[in-house]
Amino acid sequence: NxxxxxxxxxxxxxxxxxxxxxxxxxxxxxxxxxxxxxxxxxxxxxxxxxxxxxxxxxxxxxxxxxxxxxxxxxxxxxxxxxxxxxxxxxxxxxxxxxxxxxxxxxxxxxxxxxxxxxxxxxxxxxxxxxxxxxxxxxxxxxxxxxxxxxxxxxxxxxxxxxxxxxxxxxxxxxxxxxxxxxxxxxxxxxxxxxxxxxxxxxxxxxxxxxxxxxHNSLNCYANRKHHYMFNVRGVIQSCTVALYRKENIFGSVLTGILNHKKREDWIKGIEYDRCSQCPYVLLCKSGYCPLARINQEKSWERLCRLYRERIQKDFSLFILTKSYNDILDIN
The missing domain is CATH 3.20.20.70 (Aldolase class I)
Known part of the structure; x- marks a missing residue:
């Protein structure tokens, strides 16, 4: 269908x-x-x-x-x-x-x-x-x-x-x-x-x-509070990859039922105890990917390392594009 x-x-x-x-x-x-x-x-x-x-x-x-x-x-x-x-x-x-x-x-x-x-x-x-x-x-x-x-x-x-x-x-x-x-x-x-x-x-x-x-949009779309996904049957989800994971099914628009607690468990905010001192936290918002987080909860250090590397490489690419302005302010 x-x-x-x-x-x-x-x-x-x-x-x-x-x-x-x-x-x-x-x-x-x-x-x-x-x-x-x-x-x-x-x-x-x-x-x-x-x-x-x-x-x-x-x-x-x-x-x-x-x-x-x-x-x-x-x-x-x-x-x-x-x-x-x-x-x-x-x-x-x-x-x-x-x-x-x-x-x-x-x-x-x-x-x-x-x-x-x-x-x-x-x-x-x-x-x-x-x-x-x-x-x-x-x-x-x-x-x-x-x-x-x-x-x-x-x-x-x-x-x-x-x-x-x-x-x-x-x-x-x-x-x-x-x-x-x-x-x-x-x-x-x-x-x-x-x-x-x-x-x-x-x-x-x-x-x-x-x-x-x-544009500060590195945070995974499936980790955003006001992001909803609907399939052709009206099922309410968040992630477009984990289509058949029970953690990613929150209700139905046909019944009007939405499990808010389940969505809150899926969507995580900034984990201050773990991330507050990280220089990249305002870019990643502790929210690289809910699916990856669920699959690798015990290896979040690896996710953080991969994400830091991605941000550093994107900075390098940004510099290579020369799409920035340098201003030298001399007082």
Whole structure:
């Protein structure tokens, strides 16, 4: 079931209306994801119209983004999403050149998806509309070289367009689903995301990761007090990865039941006893990832170390982008 029923749509709007009516918010942000969210395109159109109406009633800012594979994102759909649905933020994954992308991202019929996705992206580049698009690259041991080659070939159409930013992520084992014995994608030994980001900057591309730090948004979305996720059946959750973990299921919009105590146990604030003296606490807020925290409660030192390393690398990338201003004040 890839589209929501009218009952679930109505219940989500009612939930949002009740939340916004409290008058605590200046901004209402909606993110569409899947599976592939554009398979439920009509749901996106209907709910966007109703969300925009709520924001008009309560006089607050509306922001919307989508994580999509880009295969269905033709020019007509893209134009409607930006102009009428106000979906102005996009994350689209490309896993290197066509050979490697199609090796990892096949259609049900076994054919590759690269060519059509690139065609849709070219239409976005040609559009004068204002939006932001993050091109996400998932790095395995097999496709690092292909990532490099992409920047010198098909990727050139995005170079110099400030609407497009690149984001590199090492693949990982998130424990969701089985892998075949002959599965040919291996987790890299080192942090190739940092290496690829450095290379992209040196070639004149825009990079996403330093902006995350500057906007103080490193804290995991699933760890935020006023973040809610709804699946097509109306189940209220928080994390988009731990879909089947009981800790991540808090109630249903259809029944109107929300287990607040369970959500409080999932969402942790700053742990002052442990973190108050850390120089990075205001960036991470002790909230790297609820799922990681649950899985590795006894090894939080490792999480802290990994997070400090990430922040330090993002600072380095920020300096490499030269997107800062130096002011020498002499009295």
């Amino acid at each position: 890839i589209s929501m029923s009218p009952e679930v749509e109505d219940a989500i709007v009612t939930f949002a209306d009740k939340l916004l009516s409290e008058g605590k918010f200046e901004r209402f942000s909606v993110q569409w994801f899947g599976g592939e969210p554009l398979l439920g395109y009509k749901t996106i159109v209907r709910l966007s119209e109703r969300f925009l109406e709520l924001c008009s009633i309560y006089n607050i800012e509306y922001f919307s983004g989508i994580t999509t594979n880009g295969y269905l994102l033709n020019n007509r759909m893209f134009q409607n999403l930006v102009k009428n649905c106000k979906v102005t933020s996009y994350q689209i994954t490309i896993d290197g050149e066509q050979e490697f992308h199609d090796n990892q991202r096949l259609l049900k019929n076994g054919r590759g998806s690269y060519e059509r996705i690139l065609t849709n992206l070219k239409s976005m580049v040609a559009s004068p509309l204002y939006y932001h698009c993050t091109l996400r690259f998932n790095i395995s041991r097999e496709n690092v070289k292909s990532m490099e080659n992409f920047l010198q070939s098909d990727g050139l159409i995005f170079k110099g367009d400030s609407r497009f930013n690149l984001a590199y992520h090492n693949i990982g084992d998130w424990g969701q689903g089985d892998r075949l014995d002959d599965y040919c994608v291996d987790i890299p030994d080192g942090d190739f995301s940092y290496y690829c980001s450095q290379q992209a900057i040196s070639l004149g591309y825009y990079i996403d990761s330093p902006k995350m730090m500057l």
